[in-house]
Amino acid sequence: MKQRGSAAIRMIAAATWWLAATVPFCAQASSTGIAGRTNGGGGCATCHGAAVDTGIAVAISGPATRTAGQLGTYTITATKSGLINGLKMGFNVSASDGALSVVAGQSTSLVGSEITHNVGIGALATTAGGTGSASYSFNYTVPAGAAGGSTHTIYSVSHLQTAAGSQTAGWNYGTNFTITVPPTAPGAPTAVVATASNGQ
Secondary structure (H helix, E strand, C coil): CHHHHHHHHHHHHHHHHHHHHHCCHHHHHHHHCCCCCCCCCCCCHHHHCCCCCCCCEEEEECCCECCCCCEEEEEEEEECCCCCCCCEEEEEEEECCCEEEECCCCCEEEECCEEEECCCCCCCCECECCCCEEEEEEEEECCCCCCCCCEEEEEEEEEEECCCCCCCEEEEECCCEEEECCCCCCCCCCCCCCCCCCCC
């Protein structure tokens, strides 16, 4: 009886190993997103096909001007005309410097210094309203020591399902989004702190 039990355990272990070895990496990892895919990082090709889908427009919106150390909330939107409602969107954003952070209530997570979708947090964003669009929000904070006139870039890539319940998706890189720190005005007055001196 003990030998039969041991044999059954070995069979289950072997089957589990075979399943893990044969299921593509992306199928195991895509629900939590993959970082390092923007700005020449290969895009979503590992999981969703090598070719960029130029029919998908990926854009970031939000404040284009921030002061040093200031936080801004941004939205990444992926759109493809003709898609039905309910198709899932995935994404990865990174920044040239500064700090990215998640927005409460979004199905996203910070992976290293980058942000991706994460179904473990909640349901993924889906196309809605007949627009073929879906979106996520995230935060970006300009470096505290950023000089006046400096620029800071957010990079992005995103994919949209092409059929409900399928791993099949089209993907594209987003247009780089630039945030500018306003230049310091020439000859701007320096703040002077007045101090009392013996009542004079």
